[in-house]
Amino acid sequence: MLKLNPKTYGDVLKRCYKTKDPLFVAGPPGIGKSEIPRVVFEQIAKDKGLEFVIWNNTDKAKKEEMSADPKKYFVLCDQRLSQMDTTDLRGIPKLDGDVLEPLPPAWIVYFCKPEADGVIFFDEINLATPIVVGSAYQIINDRSMSDMKLSDNILLIAAGNRAEDKAFTFDMPLPLRDRFCEAELVADVDSWTSWAASAGVNPHLISFINWKESYLYKLSENGTDKSTTPRGIARASRLLKDLDISSGDANMYVSISVGEAFATEFQAYVKYFKELNWKTIFNNPETVSDFEVSKLFAVTGGLAEKFLKDYKMFDKVIEVVKHVPEEFAVMTLRLMRDGNRASFKRRAKASKTFINDVAPKLGKFIIEVE
Numbered sequence: 001m002l003k004l005n006p007k008t009y010g011d012v013l014k015r016c017y018k019t020k021d022p023l024f025v026a027g028p029p030g031i032g033k034s035e036i037p038r039v040v041f042e043q044i045a046k047d048k049g050l051e052f053v054i055w056n057n058t059d060k061a062k063k064e065e066m067s068a069d070p071k072k073y074f075v076l077c078d079q080r081l082s083q084m085d086t087t088d089l090r091g092i093p094k095l096d097g098d099v100l101e102p103l104p105p106a107w108i109v110y111f112c113k114p115e116a117d118g119v120i121f122f123d124e125i126n127l128a129t130p131i132v133v134g135s136a137y138q139i140i141n142d143r144s145m146s147d148m149k150l151s152d153n154i155l156l157i158a159a160g161n162r163a164e165d166k167a168f169t170f171d172m173p174l175p176l177r178d179r180f181c182e183a184e185l186v187a188d189v190d191s192w193t194s195w196a197a198s199a200g201v202n203p204h205l206i207s208f209i210n211w212k213e214s215y216l217y218k219l220s221e222n223g224t225d226k227s228t229t230p231r232g233i234a235r236a237s238r239l240l241k242d243l244d245i246s247s248g249d250a251n252m253y254v255s256i257s258v259g260e261a262f263a264t265e266f267q268a269y270v271k272y273f274k275e276l277n278w279k280t281i282f283n284n285p286e287t288v289s290d291f292e293v294s295k296l297f298a299v300t301g302g303l304a305e306k307f308l309k310d311y312k313m314f315d316k317v318i319e320v321v322k323h324v325p326e327e328f329a330v331m332t333l334r335l336m337r338d339g340n341r342a343s344f345k346r347r348a349k350a351s352k353t354f355i356n357d358v359a360p361k362l363g364k365f366i367i368e369v370e
Contacts, residue, residue, distance in 0.1 A: 001026065001182055002184065004186065005185075006032055006192050007188075008191070009025065009032075009036055009183070010036055010039075010195075012181075014044065016155060017044060017155045022157065023155075023181045023183070024159070024160070024180035025182070025183055025184070026161070026183075026185070027161070027184055028162065029227075029231075030227075030229025031185055031186075031187055031230055031231070032195070032230050032231070034078065035230075035234070036185075036195065037076070037119065038076060039195070041074065041119055044074065048074060050072060050074040051074070052074050053073050054075075054078070055075050055110075066110065067110055067113070070116045071117070073116075073118070074117050074118050075110070075119075076118055076121065077118065077120050079107070079122050080123045081123065081132055081133065082127035082128045083124075089105070089108075089145070090146070091103045091145075101146075102146060104145060104148060107120075108145050108148060111150055111151060111154050112144075112149060112150055113151060116153060117153040119155045119156075120154060120155070122140070122156070122158040123159050123160075125160045126160035126161065126170055126171070126172050127161065127170070129170070130170060130173075133170070133172070133176065137175075137176055139156070140158075141179055158180065160172075162184075187216045187230070189209060189213045189216055192216060193206055193210060193331075194334065194338050196209075196230075196233070196234070197304075197334065197335045198339070200237070202236075202240050202241075203300075203301045203335050203339065204302075205240070206301070207300045207304070207335070208265075210297065211294065212269075215262055215265065216230060217230065220259065220261075225261055226260075227259065228259055228261075229258075232257050235257045235258075236253060236254050245270055251266075269298060269301075272295045275295065275298075276295070276302060281320060285322065286323050287323075288320055296328045299324065300324075300331050300332045301335075303321065303336075304332055307339075307344075308335075311347060314347035317332070317336070321333065321358060322357050329358070329362065
């Protein structure tokens with residue numbers, strides 16, 4: 001099975017949406033199989049001028065409004081097959097005269113409207129029982145349920161875990177697998193970094209993962225500590241919002257999100273960060289050129305954080321970026337750029353320091369951000 005990193009997974013999702021070819025992606029829990037589609041399709045909706053709606057998070061009144069005029073919306077519907085039975089797909093049987101007919105679920109009715117646009121995502125497909133998968137097969141194979149046909153605008157995608165991920169999985173029937181393009185999503189620090197920055201993940205967590213790459217996805221060795229996954233890191237980031245990363249509370253929230261082993265290693269990063277004297281760094285930026293590598297990761301996270309909290313700090317940050325090794329300069333600029341592309345681009349175009357001193361040295365990276 002072809003392996004995809006988060007960036008290429010996003011590219012494949014965009015292409016499959018364009019052609020409406022169903023896609024199945026396998027991968028370990030928490031790696032982004034369901035989160036990346038949400039980000040990708042939200043952007044597609046924006047590009048099409050449509051309101052992005054997650055069906056599962058929408059109340060009845062909103063769904064009725066959407067049903068009345070579906071052309072205004074791009075809808076993502078997550079159907080977790082492992083938690084469903086056949087009636088969730090086929091509908092509840094209803095007596096119509098002498099005939100027992102299924103009453104199709106509301107999401108099927110919506111996606112069968114000719115003007116409906118969006119994605120049906122069958123998550124945990126290979127954790128579902130064979131009888132449930134059999135019910136989903138008609139939707140995937142025929143793009144229909146009973147006598148109702150899916151809109152031509154709808155993409156079908158599915159995701160599942162691998163047997164080696166300690167998940168109890170069923171083998172997908174060959175005829176069903178043959179209906180899908182298929183690939184495996186793997187952890188990749190470089191592409192995850194770009195995704196995480198654009199998704200608002202705490203820059204210190206991103207910089208830490210670039211320092212300790214194995215912690216992007218790390219299974220618990222003893223079965224008692226939490227495994228570390230991209231999903232857990234994103235959760236830690238949400239819990240860290242507005243907290244000082246050197247506080248005891250911050251350490252606690254990191255620990256409950258991604259485990260004690262991760263939290264212990266992260267404290268080493270925090271130690272380096274606490275040693276930084278930002279007044280000295282901004283007044284004498286050349287001093288960072290003598291920093292050891294471990295401390296430079298903390299500088300990277302700190303510089304990105306300062307820009308994202310106050311865009312007016314751009315020129316001061318760039319003065320420091322001029323003096324760090326190129327790999328750290330690039331990482332810092334990526335975190336700034338992907339954290340807020342519009343503000344980064346606006347500030348970069350107005351900064352003589354960036355244009356004259358930084359841009360000429362970074363070549364391909366600068367082409368990428370322009």
